[in-house]
Amino acid sequence: MSIGIFDSGLGGLTVLKEVRKIFPNEEIFYFGDTARVPYGEKTKELIIRYSKEITDFLLTKNINVLVVACNTATALALEELKAVYDIPVIGVIEAGVRSALSVTKTNEIGVIGTKATINSEKYKQEIHRRNKDIVVYQKACPLFVHVVEEGLLDGEIIESIIKHYLGDFDDKVDTLILGCTHYPLLKKEIQKIYPDLNLIDPAMETALDLKKVLTENNAAENKGGHVKFYVSDGVQNFRNIGSMFLDEEIEDIELIKL
Structure with a gap:
């Protein structure tokens, strides 16, 4: 095999x-x-x-x-x-959705990904296929891929970019799906800024x-x-x-x- x-x-x-x-x-x-x-x-x-x-x-x-x-x-x-x-x-999408639904307590889930992934609404569709009562917030975070590919995984610049993108989720979601396989490389920095957020890595x-x-x-x-x-x-x-x-x-x- x-x-x-x-x-x-x-x-x-x-x-x-x-x-x-x-x-x-x-x-x-x-x-x-x-x-x-x-x-x-x-x-x-x-x-x-x-x-x-x-x-x-x-x-x-x-x-x-x-x-x-x-x-x-x-x-x-x-x-x-x-x-x-x-x-x-x-x-990787079904796996991430399944994991997010198992941990959310508020039934409010955020999804971040590339522009194409977010525009496809595949995550939202899969979440609602399994549970129509979930409120889904989505946001494209295109710079995350670029900084990861450059090996920039921490520091002031990364912290600023994270706050720029994820500030819209403040007090709205308890669970965030990292809807791009590059994003888990920023998981430590995201968790440092948002320690109470359930971060879902579909891997x-x-x-x-x-x-x-x-x-x-x-x-x-x-x-x-x-x-x-x-x-x-x-x-x-x-x-x-x-x-x-x-x-x-x-x-x-x-x-x-x-």
């Missing part, structure tokens, strides 16, 4: 980290589309095209299951990928969804535990920043032009 994971860049490593906690022995192929990040300001048609190109590439590695570790691609391309490809395809729930899918498909366990990384640009930057929040060195990385 081998697992394919892709994201627009570094953010999907938060999902990879959780997947490896559950599946330390599996062979994993990770693709970060660093040449075309961020996805959140691009059209649905482009996101679908990029997602298919990456999936086609990962299929050459004989993956058995695909994890779309990108909220924008999940929102705009997941259903298309499920329809086109004959392997299980897992996204852990996504890994549990993957476990369920693999169990249902009776997937045999590997014993290698190797992760191969591919990026479409910026190998050294990806290696430096990615190693920082994976808490291990990224060695096996290759530049791929799609």
Whole structure:
């Protein structure tokens, strides 16, 4: 068995980290589309095209299951990928919603994400599909992706950006879904400013969804535990920043032009 994971860049490593906690022995192929990040300001048609190109590439590695570790691609391309490809395809939105609904006490949930994710209203639709009584507040936070990709995870600039975006949620929500896989890298800073806010990182729930899918498909366990990384640009930057929040060195990385 081998697992394919892709994201627009570094953010999907938060999902990879959780997947490896559950599946330390599996062979994993990770693709970060660093040449075309961020996805959140691009059209649905482009996101679908990029997602298919990456999936086609990962299929050459004989993956058995695909994890779309990108909220924008999940929102705009997941259903298309499920329809086109004959392997299980897992996204991150349902996982985040499920987790948020389990912890909210006030039935007021905030969602932050890229412009494309927020405009798609996929989170709001999924929340209301499960519970129509939830009040949902949404906000696009496009700068978060840029600062994370630059490795700026704390300090006065980050604190100012967080307050700029999340000030609108003051006293309105008790739970906030980090609706972009880049955003958990800012989790410590967000929690420092808003200590009473339940922050939902969909990565852990996504890994549990993957476990369920693999169990249902009776997937045999590997014993290698190797992760191969591919990026479409910026190998050294990806290696430096990615190693920082994976808490291990990224060695096996290759530049791929799609």
